Amino acid sequence: DLHNFSHIKTLCTTADTPKLDMCAADSSPPSNKQKTGIAASLARPNILALHPYRCARDDYSDGILLDANENAIGPTSLPTNSLPNNNSLVLERYPCPYQIPLKELYAAHRGGNIGSKNIFVGVGSDEAIDLLMRIFCKPGEDAIMTTPPTYGMYKVCANINDVGIVEVPLTEEFDLRITEMLDAVTDKVKLMFICSPGNPTCKAIPIDDVKRLAESPYKGLIVVDEAYVDFSTEESAIKLIETYPNILVLQTLSKAFGLAGIRCGFAIGYDDIIQLMNNVKAPYNVNKLTSEVAINAMKNISTLEKNIKVLLDQREVVAKELKEMDFVVKVYPSDSNFLLVRLKKLSKDVYKHMADNGIVVRYRGSEMHCKECLRITIGTEKENR
Numbered sequence: 074d075l076h077n078f079s080h081i082k083t084l085c086t087t088a089d090t091p092k093l094d095m096c097a098a099d100s101s102p103p104s105n106k107q108k109t110g111i112a113a114s115l116a117r118p119n120i121l122a123l124h125p126y127r128c129a130r131d132d133y134s135d136g137i138l139l140d141a142n143e144n145a146i147g148p149t150s151l152p153t154n155s156l157p158n159n160n161s162l163v164l165e166r167y168p169c170p171y172q173i174p175l176k177e178l179y180a181a182h183r184g185g186n187i188g189s190k191n192i193f194v195g196v197g198s199d200e201a202i203d204l205l206m207r208i209f210c211k212p213g214e215d216a217i218m219t220t221p222p223t224y225g226m227y228k229v230c231a232n233i234n235d236v237g238i239v240e241v242p243l244t245e246e247f248d249l250r251i252t253e254m255l256d257a258v259t260d261k262v263k264l265m266f267i268c269s270p271g272n273p274t275c276k277a278i279p280i281d282d283v284k285r286l287a288e289s290p291y292k293g294l295i296v297v298d299e300a301y302v303d304f305s306t307e308e309s310a311i312k313l314i315e316t317y318p319n320i321l322v323l324q325t326l327s328k329a330f331g332l333a334g335i336r337c338g339f340a341i342g343y344d345d346i347i348q349l350m351n352n353v354k355a356p357y358n359v360n361k362l363t364s365e366v367a368i369n370a371m372k373n374i375s376t377l378e379k380n381i382k383v384l385l386d387q388r389e390v391v392a393k394e395l396k397e398m399d400f401v402v403k404v405y406p407s408d409s410n411f412l413l414v415r416l417k418k419l420s421k422d423v424y425k426h427m428a429d430n431g432i433v434v435r436y437r438g439s440e441m442h443c444k445e446c447l448r449i450t451i452g453t454e455k456e457n458r
């Protein structure tokens with residue numbers, strides 16, 4: 074009630090001496106401060122010149138909040154398991170655009186010399202893939218490089234953004250052909266997508282290969298998609314970021330963390346690149362329910378470790394069983410939570426037959442080097458039987 078003097082007084086006091094919470098005080102709000110190094114030399118000029126959207130809460134985030142056209146009466150619905158009046162997330166208010174507590178916990182979980190300024194949080198790593206194309210590739214002019222067979226979203230995103238694709242297939246054993254990749258690079262290739270462990274290959278790319286690319290004359294950004302890294306014994310490329318600002322790592326809570334439903338992914342890299350991603354993203358991309366669950370997950374790493382172990386054990390069991398089947402030609406070694414399996418023949422019919430009988434796997438037989446192949450995710454012990 075603005076006619077009540079004490080309220081007006083509180084309002085004035087709040088405005089004069091704002092109490093800032095994590096959102097406004099310790100965050101890295103959108104900024105168009107001059108970029109240096111790889112961000113400045115690679116990004117589209119319109120992105121570098123962008124005056125990013127400033128949220129109502131960039132300056133003040135505490136007090137009587139009449140700045141963002143929210144509904145102060147409160148939410149009309151709460152998460153299913155919460156008590157009737159438990160609105161601890163204050164759902165009528167917009168989320169913090171910068172997710173600092175989550176970034177700090179994630180940085181601590183991953184280790185190395187990264188901090189919150191090196192982390193972008195997105196609506197899955199798919200959001201980061203799309204943002205990178207929009208930041209670095211001029212539509213109708215620039216290109217990305219991919220190494221088929223690989224994750225399908227790189228191509229879909231490139232097509233949506235009218236960005237070209239230079240494809241340098243992996244070897245039949247699913248290794249990078251680095252010399253051919255570097256030969257195929259042009260000035261237009263702004264991003265190189267390395268999927269490690271690969272989807273659908275299940276094979277991790279040795280970190281030394283990533284290093285070789287980072288040290289090569291290639292001038293663009295090397296994006297290492299590590300969606301499945303927690304199932305692999307190969308090291309994460311995060312540790313290379315400090316030395317190589319041309320490496321950006323993508324990770325996600327969708328796989329080992331078992332949280333595909335909350336849509337939460339990360340890009341980890343050089344701070345100027347992360348700043349550009351924060352400038353370009355939708356201001357409130359990650360919602361409060363997602364960040365609450367993600368933060369809890371960071372505090373529950375023992376469950377993550379336990380679940381990874383179960384899946385890795387099950388991966389061995391399923392691989393062994395499959396190898397004993399006479400219609401299976403090959404079970405590829407896996408660094409992931411799925412197996413790539415080549416059948417003698419009729420893999421598409423097998424795929425359809427399985428689906429008709431309630432077991433849904435993925436037919437990958439049309440992908441490069443994947444003739445007659447099915448991709449099978451490791452389920453629970455009961456499902457795997």
Ligand SMILES: Cc1ncc(COP(=O)(O)O)c(C=O)c1O
Pocket residue numbers: 196197198199200224268271272298300301324325326327333337338
């Ligand atoms: C290699 C790879 N990268 C990224 C993603 C997308 O992950 P997110 O759920 O974080 O968008 C997937 C999903 O299957 C994937 O296989």
